[in-house]
Amino acid sequence: MAQKLTLISHKLCPYVQRAVIALTEKGVPFERIDIDLGNKPDWFLKISPLGKVPVLVVASGDGEVALFESNVICEYIEDTQGGAKLHPQDPLKRAQHRAWMEFGSTILSELWGLETTGDPAIFESKRKAVAAKFAQVEKTLAAGPFFAGKDFSLVDAVFAPIFRYFDVFDQLTDLSVFADTPKVRAWRDALAQRPSVRTAVGPDYPQLLHAFLVRHNAHMLKLAA
Numbered sequence: 001m002a003q004k005l006t007l008i009s010h011k012l013c014p015y016v017q018r019a020v021i022a023l024t025e026k027g028v029p030f031e032r033i034d035i036d037l038g039n040k041p042d043w044f045l046k047i048s049p050l051g052k053v054p055v056l057v058v059a060s061g062d063g064e065v066a067l068f069e070s071n072v073i074c075e076y077i078e079d080t081q082g083g084a085k086l087h088p089q090d091p092l093k094r095a096q097h098r099a100w101m102e103f104g105s106t107i108l109s110e111l112w113g114l115e116t117t118g119d120p121a122i123f124e125s126k127r128k129a130v131a132a133k134f135a136q137v138e139k140t141l142a143a144g145p146f147f148a149g150k151d152f153s154l155v156d157a158v159f160a161p162i163f164r165y166f167d168v169f170d171q172l173t174d175l176s177v178f179a180d181t182p183k184v185r186a187w188r189d190a191l192a193q194r195p196s197v198r199t200a201v202g203p204d205y206p207q208l209l210h211a212f213l214v215r216h217n218a219h220m221l222k223l224a225a
């Protein structure tokens with residue numbers, strides 16, 4: 001049955017971007033609607049249990065279903081859409097990939113407190129926590145260019161926006177979270193070239209992220225607004 005997919009989005013959200021990458025990798029048509037997270041519309045609050053993006057609205061002859069949680073959305077896209085396979089066939093490898101997708105989200109959760117703190121001690125402890133997580137990733141990486149070798153997967157879709165975020169943030173602060181992880185840096189650089197990643201993150205991302213951080217009083221920024 002024909003389906004229409006609508007992704008409720010915010011331009012800067014790395015969780016949204018992973019879903020955009022999965023859809024783009026598979027060549028799936030979808031509509032992307034950006035909302036203002038500072039002034040969430042009522043229709044959005046009705047369909048998003050946590051009031052968070054992304055939400056994927058799946059419309060078919062049976063009506064509309066709103067899916068939330070970015071990794072669940074990515075899995076649904078993989079399960080239902082054609083195009084490139086974004087998970088390994090082998091169940092054990094697939095389970096490992098899912099674990100690393102979750103790990104990606106734990107890296108993002110370190111952003112709480114890091115983005116806006118004016119306290120150098122908090123900044124440093126969060127910075128160290130992020131660097132330690134990338135050091136864990138470093139240990140799992142093999143030949144590249146992608147997480148599992150030559151095939152792009154959902155782990156790549158999850159990490160590409162994370163790298164982009166920390167890379168831009170790194171240019172604005174003294175973050176240095178990739179200093180001791182050469183394999184992670186090579187992976188990050190390969191992902192940055194990927195057309196789906198460029199589409200999902202957008203060329204104006206550094207400016208938008210900078211403006212966002214300034215608006216949210218990110219005290220540790222090196223550059224003025």
Ligand SMILES: N[C@@H](CCC(=O)N[C@@H](CS)C(=O)NCC(=O)O)C(=O)O
Binds near residue numbers: 010037053054068105
């Ligand atoms: N676990 C969620 C996290 C999504 C999330 O934190 N989204 C942020 C934007 S990047 C959001 O919508 N924040 C709005 C709010 O919390 O009010 C997922 O993976 O989808």
